[in-house]
Amino acid sequence: MTEMRRVTAICNGSVIDHIPAGAALKVLRMLRISGKSSNPVSLVMNVPSGKYGAKDIIKVEDRELTQEELDRLSIIAPHASVAIIRNYTVAKKRSVEAHNELVNVAKCTFSNCITHGNREPQSHRLTVISVDPLQLRCHYCCRAQDMDAIIDNLL
Numbered sequence: 001m002t003e004m005r006r007v008t009a010i011c012n013g014s015v016i017d018h019i020p021a022g023a024a025l026k027v028l029r030m031l032r033i034s035g036k037s038s039n040p041v042s043l044v045m046n047v048p049s050g051k052y053g054a055k056d057i058i059k060v061e062d063r064e065l066t067q068e069e070l071d072r073l074s075i076i077a078p079h080a081s082v083a084i085i086r087n088y089t090v091a092k093k094r095s096v097e098a099h100n101e102l103v104n105v106a107k108c109t110f111s112n113c114i115t116h117g118n119r120e121p122q123s124h125r126l127t128v129i130s131v132d133p134l135q136l137r138c139h140y141c142c143r144a145q146d147m148d149a150i151i152d153n154l155l
């Protein structure tokens, strides 16, 4: 656990581990954590990791991430895990779970898709075709999604 000492231990909150190196800022965005939220957040990027070469770690104090919030990360951090910390000890562990469908996580990458029209607001539904590597298809226009472009379409 020496790598965890790079960030001071937190009393209460969530530690998100095994984020792909460089993706921590996107993870914060997906969790809607910004400089405006009052919770202290610490972020470590490019920590050497045996499993995936390098990884990012985020610690959010005084906030316990739910399974639903965590599952939103499947697009950019499918191997992420979260430790819920209470009184300096791990109270719960969670990992990202793959679902059959991602609802309101990202927009379809085709700009002429019905979901981009304002007339009839649709929920954004992406069907998971494959988990590793992740492949998605739009529920409405049925087109396979460009997995690089979809990062810019996160909601």
Ligand SMILES: [Zn+2]
Residues within 6 Å of the ligand: 108, 109, 110, 113, 114, 115, 138, 139, 140, 141, 142, 143
């Ligand atoms: Zn579409």
